[in-house]
Amino acid sequence: xxxxxxxxxxxxxxxxxxxxxxxxxxxxxxxxxxxxxxxxxxxxxxxxxxxxxxxxxxxxxxxxxxxxxxxxxxxxxxxxxxxxxxxxxxxxxxxxxxxxxxxxxxxxxxxxxxxxxxxxxxxxxxxxxxxxxxxxxxxxxxxxxxxxxxxxxxxxxxxxxxxxxxxxxxxxxxxxxxxxxxxxxxxxxxxxxxxxxxxxxxxxxxxxxxxxxxxxxxxxxxxxxxxxxxxxxxxxxxxxxxxxxxxxxxxxxxxxxxxxxxxxxxxxxxxxxxxxxxxxxxxxxxxxxxxxxxxxxxxxxxxxxxxxxxxxxxxxxxxxxxxxxxxxxxxxxxxxxxxxxxxxxxxxxxxxxxxxxxxxxxxxxxxxxxxxxxxxxxxxxxxxxxxxxxxxxxxxxxxxxxxxxxxx
Ligand SMILES: NC(=O)c1ccc[n+]([C@@H]2O[C@H](COP(=O)([O-])OP(=O)(O)OC[C@H]3O[C@@H](n4cnc5c(N)ncnc54)[C@H](O)[C@@H]3O)[C@@H](O)[C@H]2O)c1
Numbered sequence: 001x002x003x004x005x006x007x008x009x010x011x012x013x014x015x016x017x018x019x020x021x022x023x024x025x026x027x028x029x030x031x032x033x034x035x036x037x038x039x040x041x042x043x044x045x046x047x048x049x050x051x052x053x054x055x056x057x058x059x060x061x062x063x064x065x066x067x068x069x070x071x072x073x074x075x076x077x078x079x080x081x082x083x084x085x086x087x088x089x090x091x092x093x094x095x096x097x098x099x100x101x102x103x104x105x106x107x108x109x110x111x112x113x114x115x116x117x118x119x120x121x122x123x124x125x126x127x128x129x130x131x132x133x134x135x136x137x138x139x140x141x142x143x144x145x146x147x148x149x150x151x152x153x154x155x156x157x158x159x160x161x162x163x164x165x166x167x168x169x170x171x172x173x174x175x176x177x178x179x180x181x182x183x184x185x186x187x188x189x190x191x192x193x194x195x196x197x198x199x200x201x202x203x204x205x206x207x208x209x210x211x212x213x214x215x216x217x218x219x220x221x222x223x224x225x226x227x228x229x230x231x232x233x234x235x236x237x238x239x240x241x242x243x244x245x246x247x248x249x250x251x252x253x254x255x256x257x258x259x260x261x262x263x264x265x266x267x268x269x270x271x272x273x274x275x276x277x278x279x280x281x282x283x284x285x286x287x288x289x290x291x292x293x294x295x296x297x298x299x300x301x302x303x304x305x306x307x308x309x310x311x312x313x314x315x316x317x318x319x320x321x322x323x324x325x326x327x328x329x330x331x332x333x334x335x336x337x338x339x340x341x342x343x344x345x346x347x348x349x350x351x352x353x354x355x356x357x358x359x360x361x362x363x364x365x366x367x368x369x370x371x372x373x374x375x376x377x378x379x380x381x382x383x384x385x386x387x388x389x390x391x392x393x394x395x396x397x398x399x400x401x402x403x404x405x406x407x408x
Pocket of ligand 1: 014015016017018019020037038039043047093094095096097098101104105122123124125145146147148
């Protein structure tokens with residue numbers, strides 16, 4: 001038997017970059033002692049700098065008092081040696097997304113940490129199962145996938161493998177709750193829940209753009225309007241990083257070989273050209289004083305604009321709803337999981353099944369079918385679960401006796 005969560009005191013975080021620094025902060029704020037490990041002293045100083053900056057900002061914003069801040073500071077130990085992880089109760093790994101680096105780190109963690117210590121990886125796109133198999137304790141290895149920025153985004157995806165024991169899953173789910181996150185627990189599958197629903201939608205936005213159906217501003221604005229999203233897919237792509245988007249598309253493609261998951265050629269070219277979005281200063285947008293694009297005048301764009309059943313925002317949302325309904329249909333995630341993932345991991349005011357509820361299955365299916373007619377999607381047939389939501393003829397004639405269609 002391993003430790004119960006209540007007995008956890010010390011948490012190791014390996015890699016204090018964009019994600020690791022935020023993850024360490026989240027644990028420290030929840031009262032855990034942290035051993036933050038980096039590759040060398042220079043990286044350690046940078047990692048400490050990330051944490052300092054974030055905590056200072058919280059103090060400035062009045063979200064943290066000076067006193068709380070010094071308590072949090074006191075919980076941190078920084079080290080350039082993994083050997084200092086010998087007495088931690090739980091580890092989160094957040095080193096770069098490369099299997100050779102993960103192999104090196106997990107080999108060491110397995111040797112250094114006590115046999116009962118649970119090891120979690122923050123990987124977005126590598127196989128958690130493969131990472132678990134690098135150790136002699138695969139039953140104690142899980143994915144614990146945070147979202148950027150880790151101190152802000154509430155979602156934590158707990159990824160289990162065929163080897164993970166129920167006890168391990170229970171403990172990690174409990175840990176996630178204790179640090180104030182909203183966990184969803186799913187199996188090890190390409191993109192997990194949030195990225196598998198978000199990135200193909202971003203890719204769809206890029207496809208509409210590259211096929212000159214609309215300008216980047218029209219695409220972004222129409223989705224914001226359709227679903228109340230904080231930003232549109234092209235702005236989001238720039239923020240997430242085009243390289244990250246491409247990597248997720250390629251993982252999904254490798255996993256499923258479904259044409260829906262083939263990366264947009266433009267996305268691939270932009271990554272090849274080094275236009276990765278905000279981090280390189282240029283993606284779909286160039287920055288603040290980038291003038292809006294003029295309207296696209298392609299023949300297909302005209303046809304689409306004239307088609308009543310086609311609204312850019314609704315198209316992108318309909319395809320995402322379809323993806324979600326397939327995921328639910330496959331039994332990979334529940335309706336609640338998919339809604340939680342997009343609400344708490346991606347800032348959606350409503351999740352896909354709620355967006356479906358608002359629109360009704362008929363409207364979503366009509367959009368998908370029209371998209372097919374203009375070859376704007378590779379979805380040939382709407383998801384069975386979506387079709388199943390159509391009110392059947394019997395019901396609408398009043399013979400079905402179904403309470404949900406009652407009323408007037
Ligand atoms: N950036 C995101 O939005 C995001 C979101 C969710 C998950 N992730 C995942 O989190 C992980 C880390 O991503 P990131 O964006 O924080 O990367 P990053 O490059 O910002 O940080 C990685 C850190 O690991 C350190 N490092 C490298 N080798 C190391 C080693 N052998 N031992 C200890 N530290 C080492 C680096 O010095 C760096 O500080 C990846 O698996 C990534 O897929 C990233």
